[in-house]
Amino acid sequence: MKDASFLKFTGRSSKAWKNRSARFPILGSVALVAGAAGILMAGTADQLDAETAARIEKAEKGPAVIDVSKYPAPVQESYKLFAQKCSQCHKLSRPINSDYALPDEWSRYVKRMMHKPDSNLDKDEAKQIYEFLSYDSSIRKKALVDEKLAKASPEEKAAAEKKIAELRAKFDK
Numbered sequence: 001m002k003d004a005s006f007l008k009f010t011g012r013s014s015k016a017w018k019n020r021s022a023r024f025p026i027l028g029s030v031a032l033v034a035g036a037a038g039i040l041m042a043g044t045a046d047q048l049d050a051e052t053a054a055r056i057e058k059a060e061k062g063p064a065v066i067d068v069s070k071y072p073a074p075v076q077e078s079y080k081l082f083a084q085k086c087s088q089c090h091k092l093s094r095p096i097n098s099d100y101a102l103p104d105e106w107s108r109y110v111k112r113m114m115h116k117p118d119s120n121l122d123k124d125e126a127k128q129i130y131e132f133l134s135y136d137s138s139i140r141k142k143a144l145v146d147e148k149l150a151k152a153s154p155e156e157k158a159a160a161e162k163k164i165a166e167l168r169a170k171f172d173k
């Protein structure tokens with residue numbers, strides 16, 4: 001009887017052991033995946049070079065809103081969309097105080113943000129925000145725009161001036 005219960009015991013224990021070892025590979029791979037994700041996430045953070053990180057930190061310390069009270073009504077509407085969509089992942093002060101100012105810079109940046117996972121931004125919204133940011137920069141960041149245009153090639157300068165003129169004509173009536 002003793003032997004039998006011993007066998008039964010070993011039997012159960014070896015079954016329990018099997019169950020546990022069967023679960024181990026799963027736990028192991030969960031840990032691996034989590035570890036890899038951790039490395040990947042750290043990787044993305046590390047990819048922000050020191051210069052970019054410093055630029056972003058400086059921007060985020062600046063004003064968190066734009067006074068749009070003197071802008072035309074449609075531009076004020078677009079500001080609401082911008083404020084809602086562009087504060088989902090980081091502070092709105094990041095784009096508000098960034099050193100992007102030319103239409104092409106905003107086009108590139110808004111597209112870049114649109115393609116981030118879960119950006120919750122469609123093409124029409126992205127275009128509206130691009131127009132808002134380019135219009136706003138041409139007024140609020142005029143000195144920066146002029147400084148950038150002075151350094152641009154004649155073609156780039158002409159293209160930027162054309163886009164700004166189009167936006168101003170569209171909204172300033």
Ligand code: HEC
Nearest residue numbers: 052055085086088089094095098110113116117118119129
């Ligand atoms: C899905 C998340 C997400 C959304 C939505 C988002 N951003 Fe970003 N943004 C990021 C991340 C992540 C970074 C930092 C890394 C990078 O530049 O890709 C960033 C960085 C920035 C920067 C700083 C870049 C630099 O190099 O100085 C600006 C400006 C910016 N975003 C503007 C915007 C604007 C404008 C919108 C709305 C159209 C927006 N973001 C919406 C995730 C997002």
